[in-house]
């Protein structure tokens with residue numbers, strides 16, 4: 001049996017009792033190590049579970065999945081995922097491969113960033129499509145996530161922005177030379193995501209596009225959700241560019257139509273007292289401030 005087990009969002013203790021029991025009886029236990037991180041590392045998890053963990057990076061999961069699935073038709077193999085196993089799009093592939101190989105699978109769910117963001121007071125029912133914001137380079141500055149945010153805003157929906165994680169990346173030079181030397185991990189901050197969004201707004205304004213969001217659109221920055229030192233800050237996009245949220249992981253929400261109750265909740269996390277003063281509701285699908 002292949003078990004996909006969610007570890008939750010905070011630290012070692014967020015695993016479910018069911019997940020922990022299964023880990024203890026499995027022949028091999030893999031830890032997926034590229035779509036998310038906990039506040040603690042592999043060693044702390046090994047100590048808590050009393051089991052050795054095999055790190056599974058992107059290369060292993062995408063190119064050597066057969067290795068993970070080896071003998072899983074006759075033995076129990078666990079695949080641990082921070083958050084919920086299906087909180088990332090990546091793991092459906094492993095399930096499909098298992099089914100194709102005649103291996104049964106079971107999922108042990110846990111909290112995901114996809115639902116834990118409700119902690120800021122915005123209603124999960126009012127979210128549209130989730131977007132991924134990728135790190136820009138000097139020559140590659142994709143803006144497609146802006147268009148999705150725009151569609152959500154036009155429908156009055158909030159947008160959860162998941163921010164890029166770069167682990168085990170090679171520099172162009174090392175890639176060309178075939179050297180397996182990796183850059184230090186990078187996790188996008190709310191400040192970086194806000195700066196990229198502000199740049200897109202400037203570009204679009206230059207093209208005289210009717211803007212779906214502006215520097216004053218209310219946003220929420222969240223860091224280390226589920227950990228003891230989690231932080232939430234709400235305010236206009238322009239203030240998010242310098243909001244202090246501390247270490248990774250970060251997520252960001254671009255608000256859509258705000259219900260009065262949602263506004264009251266967001267005020268609990270206001271970056272500054274002035275942040276919400278000029279907020280005016282305009283119609284049922286959009287608002288300006």
Ligand SMILES: C[S@@+](CC[C@H](N)C(=O)[O-])C[C@H]1O[C@@H](n2cnc3c(N)ncnc32)[C@H](O)[C@@H]1O
Nearest residue numbers: 083084087088112113162163224225249250251
């Ligand atoms: C692929 S997604 C998360 C997948 C994970 N399986 C889950 O269900 O939460 C990874 C992104 O989610 C966000 N994220 C994950 N955990 C977070 C946390 N505890 N606090 C804030 N953002 C988080 C970050 O933007 C991160 O880059």
